[in-house]
Every structure is written in C-alpha cells, then in structure tokens.
Amino acid sequence: MIKKNIFFCFLFLNIGFVNAQDFEKSIDSLKQVYRTAIKIETKIDASIGLGKIYNRSNVDSAMTYFKKAVTLSEKNNLTAKKTESYSSLATSYIIKGKFDSSHYYFDKSEKLLDQATNYKLKTSFYGDKGILHYYEGNIDKAAESFQSALVIAKAENDNEEVIRYSNNTALAYTQLGKNEEAIEIYYDVLKLAESEGDKDHIGKILNNIGLIYENMNQFEEALGFYKKAFQVKKASATQIDIANAYYNMANMQLKLGENKKDSLLVKEAKTNFLNTLSISEENEYGNGKLYGFEGLGQIALNEKKYDEAKEIYIKMDSIASALNNQPIMGVSNLKLGVIAIEQNHFDVAKRRLEKAKEIIEKTGAPKDKAQLYSSLNALFAKEQNYKEAYRYLKLEKEIEEQLSSKNLQDKISNYEVKYQTEKKEKEILSQRADLAEKELSLNIKNTQLIGLVILAIVISLLGYLLFNQQKLKHKQLKKESELKEALVVIETQNKLQDQRLRISRDLHDNIGAQLTFIISSLDNLKYGFKLPDNLNDKLKYISEFTTSTIYELRDTIWAMNKSEISFEDLQSRISNFIEKANKSSEAVTFNFNVDQELKNNKMFTSVQGMNMYRIIQEAINNALKYAKASQIDVDFSFKNRMYEMTITDNGIGFDINQIALGNGLNNMKKRAHELDAEFEVTSVINKGTIIRVFKTKNT
Known part of the structure; x- marks a missing residue:
C-alpha cells in the first residue's frame, strides 16, 4: 500500500499561524x-492577522x-510589511x-528580507519556504x-519558534x-512543548512520532500515537489538522485491517478517509x-475492485x-501501474511505472520508492x-533497511536462486542438459538435507544448553529463596523469644513481687492485730488464693521462657507439682511414663506444653480432691499411628451420664x-477414672 500521510501530516503543522482559541471573537x-x-x-497588521486565522478554515x-x-x-512602500505580506500570501x-504562485511571492519577499529587523519575519520566511520545498518533494x-529558521529561533531564545522548527526539521x-x-x-522538543x-x-x-513507527511497520504503535494526537488536536487544531489526523488514523486502520483480516478496522478506515475528503472539500484543501x-482507491484496490x-x-x-x-502524480501513476499488473496488462503497467519512476526517484519519499521498486520487481x-x-x-531492500523495516532477505534469496538457476541451466543445456540437471537437483537436495540436519543438531544443542541453564538457575533461585525464608523465620523466632523473656521478667519482677507483698501484708494483719474469726478466715482465704496465683504465675513464666518444651521439661514441672501434692496426700502414689521414641524426638511449643501441663494439673487435682485415689498415673504413648496422653486414677469414679460437666x-x-x-473421659464407679x-x- 502506498502511503502519502508523510506529506499529509506535515501540511500546516508548523506554518506560523496565530493561535485562534476563540475563532469568532x-x-x-x-x-x-x-x-x-x-x-x-495597524491596518496592515489587522489584515495579515485576519488572513492567518482564515488560512485555518477558509483559504x-x-x-x-x-x-x-x-x-x-506596496502603496505606502513599507518594506517590513511588504516582506510579511508576500510571505503570508505565499502560504x-x-x-x-x-x-508557482507561491514561489513568486516568496521570491518577492526574499529580495527584501535582508532589510528586515524583526527576526520573526526571517524565521517565518524560512519555515514557510521549507514547507513549499517539502510539498514539491x-x-x-x-x-x-x-534549519535556517531554527538557528535564528535558538539565537533569540524563542521557545515557541524552536518547537515549531525543530518539529519541521525532524x-x-x-x-x-x-x-x-x-x-x-x-x-x-516534546518535553519543551x-x-x-x-x-x-x-x-x-x-x-x-507515530509516523516514525509507521515507517518501521509497527502499525499498532503508530495508530496509538495518531489517536493520542487526534485527542489533543480536537480541542484547538485547525480543520486541516483534523483532516490530517483522520487520514493518519485511517491509514493505520487499513493496514492493520489487511494484516489481521479485520473487516471492522477496514470499515473504520473507509469512514475516516471519507472524513478526510469531506473536511478537505469544505476547506478547499486541494492536497x-x-x-x-x-x-479510498487503496481500499477498492485491496478488494480487487479494479x-x-x-x-x-x-x-x-x-x-x-x-x-x-509532482509527488501525488507519481503516486497515482504507481497505483495505476499496480492495477495493470494485477490485470496482467504488462505494457500499460510498464508505461505507468516508468512515469512513476521518473517522478518518485526525484521527489518521492523513501516509502514511495520502496513501493515503486516492489511493483517493478x-x-x-x-x-x-x-x-x-x-x-x-x-x-x-536497501530502502526498507534504511527505514528499519522488515528483513526481505528470504525473498531476495528466492529470486537470486531463480536467477542463478536459470543462468546455470542455459550453460548446462549446451553440454549434457539432462544429466547435469539431475545432478544439480540432487546436490541441492543433499545440501538442503545436510543443512537441515546440522540446523536440527544446533537447535537441539542450544535447546539442551538453555534448558540446563534455566534448570540450574531455578535451583539456585529456589535455594536462595529457602535461605531467605529460613533467615526470616530465625529472626522472627529470636524476636519472639526476646519478647517472651522480657514479659516473663516483668511478670516475675513486678506482679510476682506485688503478690508476695500482699501475702506478707495479710500475714502481718493476722499476727499484728487481734481480728474477728470470720475476718481471719477471709484473710486466710485471700492469702491462699494469692499463693495459688503466684504458683500459676510461675508456671506461666516457666512456659514463656521456653520457645520449645520437651517431655523432660514437662515431666520435671509435673514432678514439682506432684511433690507439692504429695505433701497433702502422702498415701497417694504418682507415676509419669513416656514412650522412649516420643521422649527422644517430641518437642512442644510453649503454648502446647502449657496446655498439657494444665490438663494434667487439673486431672490430678480432681483425683486428689474428689476421687479418693491411692494411685495416679500419667502416660504418654504412640500406638497405631495415634499420639495419646492419659491420666488414670483408681478412685471412686462417677457416672458420666448422671453429672453435668x-x-x-x-x-x-x-x-x-x-x-x-480429642478429649475423652471414661469413669467406672469404684474402679476409677x-x-x-x-x-x-503424630504432630
């Protein structure tokens, strides 16, 4: 597809028009x-100002x-005003x-340009003259x-002009x-703008910028930039700029529609081409x-509506x-040549393409030259x-490589092989045609086979090496991740342990000391004063309750000071409790049994250990207070994949169905x-619980 948007997007992009924020006003x-x-x-300035505004809508x-x-x-012989008026009319x-008329007035302006003292007269002249050269190809x-306009603008530090002529130059x-x-x-210049x-x-x-992406055949990126430009232009641009934007979007929609076989995109493209044509006709915009x-012609050509x-x-x-x-004449002849090729009218095609070649090689854009050479090919x-x-x-290919476009090496090789084969065949036919042709065919096949085998080996080797490298990298990353996770866990455990130690110290030093002080104060009251019996009993109850609280507090501190609790720790703590219980019940025998496998391997968290201790403690207290037991056994075992703790007494027992828990x-x-x-209670009257x-x- 031939594209002329490289011209189209340029027209009036940077001609020095006034910014008509409020057109009518x-x-x-x-x-x-x-x-x-x-x-x-003043009258001349107003007239030029009006002309510049109307240049945007009504030429x-x-x-x-x-x-x-x-x-x-001219009537008043005002040199500076004549210079500006001539250049403006030329636009x-x-x-x-x-x-030709534009050249005529630019030439009249240029003769007076050296006398101009206002630098903007010079920048406008060079910039507008550059546009004329551009459209002439x-x-x-x-x-x-x-560049001449840009040099002047930079010297004057005029950012508006620098933006304008930098954009033109690019x-x-x-x-x-x-x-x-x-x-x-x-x-x-975008940052400056x-x-x-x-x-x-x-x-x-x-x-x-979208145009550059288009030149590199990155059509989706180009369409994205054209759409962004259209959104900006809608607010303040001229109707001619809007026509430009419609055309640029249409070009990319058509190209993408062709590539993706998307009829909706092609339909959108046609609508935008019609918008371009309508706006251009309304504003007498010939190009x-x-x-x-x-x-529109390209769409008809793609649909084979020749x-x-x-x-x-x-x-x-x-x-x-x-x-x-001239550039458009070159394009139209090129298109007509393409149609003639499709219809196999080779004489017509050759005549049209020769005419296009004469123009395009002189004034055409690189894309047009590439299309011309593609059509001749x-x-x-x-x-x-x-x-x-x-x-x-x-x-x-040279043009496409210059524009950073796709690599056409495969297609070139294809034609080169055909050309070389044709030449060799003519030489061989003069000698031993049939035999030589077979040998050539066999050699080509052998070469292709060997090449395919070598290529397969190389690809397999590269694939294997890449796989091993990725596998090794994955293992390394996994090890690093596991190490990081382990370090985080250790750090967290250390922080938690420090926190537990600090809290346990506070409990022991502050709350424990205060409870001890309460007991001491109660004893002083009992022995220092003669108190009624009922008050003495009350103080005794408070003292015993406080003492019990101290014991429970010590148990809690014991659990908090450990990040893990073993059976040895649990057995030691329970033994201390049993010793105290023995003092009040000397006739009771206590046993604590742990399977050797569990004893060597099992560890509990501080919370788990404390819960076990409290269960055992409560069970022993119940056996001592209510069961009248003579023997209490605490057993830890691991049987049939089940981890189990039992507290057994030989007391009087009770009917589990007759009492509330x-x-x-x-x-x-x-x-x-x-x-x-799971928690389970079994009790038989006169046999125990x-x-x-x-x-x-086992967790």
Whole structure:
C-alpha cells in the first residue's frame, strides 16, 4: 500500500499561524481594528492577522485579506510589511496547491528580507519556504530552510519558534529516512512543548512520532500515537489538522485491517478517509482531497475492485496534474501501474511505472520508492525476467533497511536462486542438459538435507544448553529463596523469644513481687492485730488464693521462657507439682511414663506444653480432691499411628451420664481442642477414672 500521510501530516503543522482559541471573537476584534485603524501599519497588521486565522478554515477569505495587506504595504512602500505580506500570501498558495504562485511571492519577499529587523519575519520566511520545498518533494532543501529558521529561533531564545522548527526539521529527517535523528529531536522538543503548555504542537509531535513507527511497520504503535494526537488536536487544531489526523488514523486502520483480516478496522478506515475528503472539500484543501481519494482507491484496490480503483486514481492524477503536485502524480501513476499488473496488462503497467519512476526517484519519499521498486520487481517477476526482478528487489531492500523495516532477505534469496538457476541451466543445456540437471537437483537436495540436519543438531544443542541453564538457575533461585525464608523465620523466632523473656521478667519482677507483698501484708494483719474469726478466715482465704496465683504465675513464666518444651521439661514441672501434692496426700502414689521414641524426638511449643501441663494439673487435682485415689498415673504413648496422653486414677469414679460437666472438665476439654486433639473421659464407679487426650497423627 502506498502511503502519502508523510506529506499529509506535515501540511500546516508548523506554518506560523496565530493561535485562534476563540475563532469568532478574534475575527470580530480584528475586523473592528481594520475598519477603525488610523495608522496604515495597524491596518496592515489587522489584515495579515485576519488572513492567518482564515488560512485555518477558509483559504479564499485568507487570500483576500493578504492581498489587501500587499496592496497597502506596496502603496505606502513599507518594506517590513511588504516582506510579511508576500510571505503570508505565499502560504495560502501552498494550501491551494499553486506552487508557482507561491514561489513568486516568496521570491518577492526574499529580495527584501535582508532589510528586515524583526527576526520573526526571517524565521517565518524560512519555515514557510521549507514547507513549499517539502510539498514539491525537495526534502533536502526543505530541511535546509527549517534549519535556517531554527538557528535564528535558538539565537533569540524563542521557545515557541524552536518547537515549531525543530518539529519541521525532524519531519524532514523522517522523510529522508533519518529516523534515529528524527526521534531524538521529537522527544526533546516534546518535553519543551509540554513545559510551555503548547497543546497545538504536542498534538503535531505525537502525530509525527507515530509516523516514525509507521515507517518501521509497527502499525499498532503508530495508530496509538495518531489517536493520542487526534485527542489533543480536537480541542484547538485547525480543520486541516483534523483532516490530517483522520487520514493518519485511517491509514493505520487499513493496514492493520489487511494484516489481521479485520473487516471492522477496514470499515473504520473507509469512514475516516471519507472524513478526510469531506473536511478537505469544505476547506478547499486541494492536497487533502487527493489524499482522501488515495485512501479510498487503496481500499477498492485491496478488494480487487479494479475498475473502481482505476477511476479514482485517474481522477486523482488529473487533479494532481492541475495542481502541479509532482509527488501525488507519481503516486497515482504507481497505483495505476499496480492495477495493470494485477490485470496482467504488462505494457500499460510498464508505461505507468516508468512515469512513476521518473517522478518518485526525484521527489518521492523513501516509502514511495520502496513501493515503486516492489511493483517493478513484481512486474519483471511475472514476465520471468528474474535478473531485473532481483535488481529491483535489492533496491527495495536497501530502502526498507534504511527505514528499519522488515528483513526481505528470504525473498531476495528466492529470486537470486531463480536467477542463478536459470543462468546455470542455459550453460548446462549446451553440454549434457539432462544429466547435469539431475545432478544439480540432487546436490541441492543433499545440501538442503545436510543443512537441515546440522540446523536440527544446533537447535537441539542450544535447546539442551538453555534448558540446563534455566534448570540450574531455578535451583539456585529456589535455594536462595529457602535461605531467605529460613533467615526470616530465625529472626522472627529470636524476636519472639526476646519478647517472651522480657514479659516473663516483668511478670516475675513486678506482679510476682506485688503478690508476695500482699501475702506478707495479710500475714502481718493476722499476727499484728487481734481480728474477728470470720475476718481471719477471709484473710486466710485471700492469702491462699494469692499463693495459688503466684504458683500459676510461675508456671506461666516457666512456659514463656521456653520457645520449645520437651517431655523432660514437662515431666520435671509435673514432678514439682506432684511433690507439692504429695505433701497433702502422702498415701497417694504418682507415676509419669513416656514412650522412649516420643521422649527422644517430641518437642512442644510453649503454648502446647502449657496446655498439657494444665490438663494434667487439673486431672490430678480432681483425683486428689474428689476421687479418693491411692494411685495416679500419667502416660504418654504412640500406638497405631495415634499420639495419646492419659491420666488414670483408681478412685471412686462417677457416672458420666448422671453429672453435668463442671468448670474443671470443661477447661480440660477446651485446652485439648487448642491442641487440635480429642478429649475423652471414661469413669467406672469404684474402679476409677481415665482422662484421654489423643491425636490421629503424630504432630
């Protein structure tokens, strides 16, 4: 597909028009000044201002006011005003596509330019003259003119002008295939435009960055930039800029629609081409109409509606000839040549392509040259002239590589093989044609087979090495992750242990000491004063309760001081409790038994250990207080994959169905559930009670 948006996105991007934030208000104000001004210079300025605003929407009205400015400045011999008026009128002729008239007024302005004292007259002249060169297809001269304007703007520290002519220069570089230089300029000037809040140029720069992506065949990225530019332009851009934006989006939608076979995208493209054509016709934008026709013609060509496409391109060629628009004349002839190739009208195709070649090689963009060479390649390939096909394919490849486009080496090799084979066949046929042809075919097959085998081996080896490398890397990362996790766990455990130690010290030093003080104070009261019996009993109860609290506090501190509790720790603590219990019940025998396997391996957390201790403690207290037992056994075992703790007494027992569970049994049951264990009570009258806490697995 031939693209002309590289021209289209440039037109009026950077001509020095006033910023018409409020179009009607600006026109009314300037017309009032024009009618009432006494000074001739003021009247000329108002006339030029009106022309610049109308240049954005109604070129004929713009030319009327520019001509009034020319007449007034010539009549009063005002050199500076004549310079500006001539240049301004020349810009309108660019829009009209009348390049000869534009040159005429630029030449008149240039003769007076050395006398200009206002630097903006010079920057506008060089910038607008560069646009004329650009549309004529003389991109080198256009770049020179933009550079001249940019040098002046930088010397004057005029950021607005720097933005304008940097953008122009970058676009010219894009046209010349200097994408790397262009993109560097675009991103620098985009930052400057954003800092200046210049939305008009932000939209244009985004548009032109999209153009670079388009040149590199990255169409989705290009469409993204074109859409961003369109959103910015909608707020303040001219109708011609809006037409530009529609065309650029349509071009990418069409290209993506072709690649993805997406009919909806193609439909959107057609709508936007029609928008381009409509806006261009309303604003008498001659070149814009040509680009709208070009897009619609391409859709017809893609759909193989050759008669419709041919009619559009013939009309396009006629309009371009009337406007003397050489680049578009080149494109229209190129398109007509493509249609002729598709219809196998090779003589017509050759004539059209030769005419296109004459124009495009002189004034065309790199993309147009690439398409031209691609079409010539296709023509000669169909005529089986592989030597010429190969030559044009090489030229196409050079252009594509210059634009950082796709690699066409495979296609080139294909034509090169055909060309070389044809040449060899002619030589061999003069000697031993049949035998030589078979040998050549066999050699080619052997070479291909060997090449495929070698390629398969290399790919397999590389795949194996890559797999091993990734596997090793994965193992290393896993080890590092496990090490980090272990360090985090250790650090957390250390912090928790420090916290437990601090809390236990506080409990012991503060609360323990205070409870001890309470007991001492109660004893002093009992022995220091003669108190009634009922008060003495009350104080005795408080003292005993406080003493019990101290014991429980010590048990808690014992558990908190340990991050893990072993059976030895648990047995030692229970033994201390049993010794105290023995003092009050000397006739009772206590036994504590632990399986050797559990004793050597099992460790509990401090919470688990405390819960076990409290269950055992509560069970022994119950046996001592209520059961009248003579023997109490505490057993830890591991049987049939079940971990079990039992407290057995030989007391009087009770009927489990005849009594309600008291606080003691309920507390034991809750603590068992906190251990994720089952709780079971079995009691037989006159035989004793068994309290069983067990898990279904050893955890």
